[in-house]
Amino acid sequence: MNSFLMATKLRIGSVATKTVRQLLTANAYHSCRRPQHQMQRCLSIMASKQSPIGRQTDTATAADIKQKELSLRREMVQKITATGPMTVAEYQQMVLTHPISGFYMKDDVFGAKGHFTTSPEISQIFGELIAVWLLNEWQRYGCPKPLRVVELGPGRGTLAADVGRVLSQFSHSKDVTSLHLIELSPHLTQIQEQNICGTVSLIERNESEKDFRHSALTQTGLPITWYRSMDQIGSKP
Numbered sequence: 001m002n003s004f005l006m007a008t009k010l011r012i013g014s015v016a017t018k019t020v021r022q023l024l025t026a027n028a029y030h031s032c033r034r035p036q037h038q039m040q041r042c043l044s045i046m047a048s049k050q051s052p053i054g055r056q057t058d059t060a061t062a063a064d065i066k067q068k069e070l071s072l073r074r075e076m077v078q079k080i081t082a083t084g085p086m087t088v089a090e091y092q093q094m095v096l097t098h099p100i101s102g103f104y105m106k107d108d109v110f111g112a113k114g115h116f117t118t119s120p121e122i123s124q125i126f127g128e129l130i131a132v133w134l135l136n137e138w139q140r141y142g143c144p145k146p147l148r149v150v151e152l153g154p155g156r157g158t159l160a161a162d163v164g165r166v167l168s169q170f171s172h173s174k175d176v177t178s179l180h181l182i183e184l185s186p187h188l189t190q191i192q193e194q195n196i197c198g199t200v201s202l203i204e205r206n207e208s209e210k211d212f213r214h215s216a217l218t219q220t221g222l223p224i225t226w227y228r229s230m231d232q233i234g235s236k237p
Helices: 002-026 035-047 059-083 088-097 125-140 158-167 186-197
Strands: 147-152 177-182 214-217 223-227
Touching: 059 088, 125 147, 125 158, 147 158, 158 177, 158 186, 177 186, 186 214, 186 223
Parallel strands: 147 177, 177 223
Antiparallel strands: 214 223
16 A cells, blocks of 8 residues: 555656646646735734634624533533443534534634635645546546546535546546535535535535435536435445
């Protein structure tokens, strides 16, 4: 496995860099962000003593957060009292995806006004390199069809948007590619749809809906589908 990873990194270094340089030279796609500006802004924020990243909240927001924490704590205590100790997996599921108090369920936790940021949010180059790597590996295996790109926990959908934009620039991949996002949060699902498709659909959380499935088209014409679980994807496109 280590040899495979090392070989993959070497291929990314040679193939990906060359391909991205060709794309940039040919202006084959439209960049959605300016990496140099994003990096300067990121550095200035980190250097500031008044960093807005996860620091600045008004009194009402802080009170709401405290109330949610107390409510979730009470629910956990009741559950443990009734059924005994909970597993780490059960604990993580409650604090992250609880319908009312879950970390990812209601608020936008990413970016300068959130709790943390990720590489795709800083520059589109990260997602573009991932896309070039995908194309390289896909071609190395003989271009099997269909090409389904699956992402778990897509955040704001920035990475999926960048990968999809690159894949849609090549006719041999665009015609067979589809995106599949696994997202538990209806709130984040709407943010992802807005960023990737330019549209927003009314999506409500339904705990009894085992086969949740929401489909649309990206702004570059790729089919995209949202699910709540990997099990819902199945073996067919």
